[in-house]
Amino acid sequence: MRIPRISKNRYFDALLKLFILSAVLHIAILFIYAVASGDIRQLNYLGILDFTLFFPAIIEGFFNNMAALFLLLAVYVSIFIFFSKPRR
Numbered sequence: 001m002r003i004p005r006i007s008k009n010r011y012f013d014a015l016l017k018l019f020i021l022s023a024v025l026h027i028a029i030l031f032i033y034a035v036a037s038g039d040i041r042q043l044n045y046l047g048i049l050d051f052t053l054f055f056p057a058i059i060e061g062f063f064n065n066m067a068a069l070f071l072l073l074a075v076y077v078s079i080f081i082f083f084s085k086p087r088r
Contacts, residue, residue, distance in 0.1 A: 003017065026048075031043065041060075044068045045069070046058050046068040047059040
């Protein structure tokens with residue numbers, strides 16, 4: 001299976017693919033841990049980004065979870081609109 005290039009520079013391309021692979025593995029491990037422990041807070045987007053280092057209670061409460069979900073959706077939509085091209 002050939003993975004398409006992200007960058008024209010081979011070294012930068014490999015680095016970006018390392019970041020993507022690491023992120024996917026990180027999320028998979030968090031998902032498995034959240035299911036096994038029953039602690040869904042592990043999947044909070046602000047917690048994944050480690051905002052808890054500065055604001056320890058940011059993953060607590062309904063409002064904070066909704067804010068994290070909104071931020072996740074806003075980032076996704078922004079990337080979709082500004083950084084992805086429609087296929088022809």
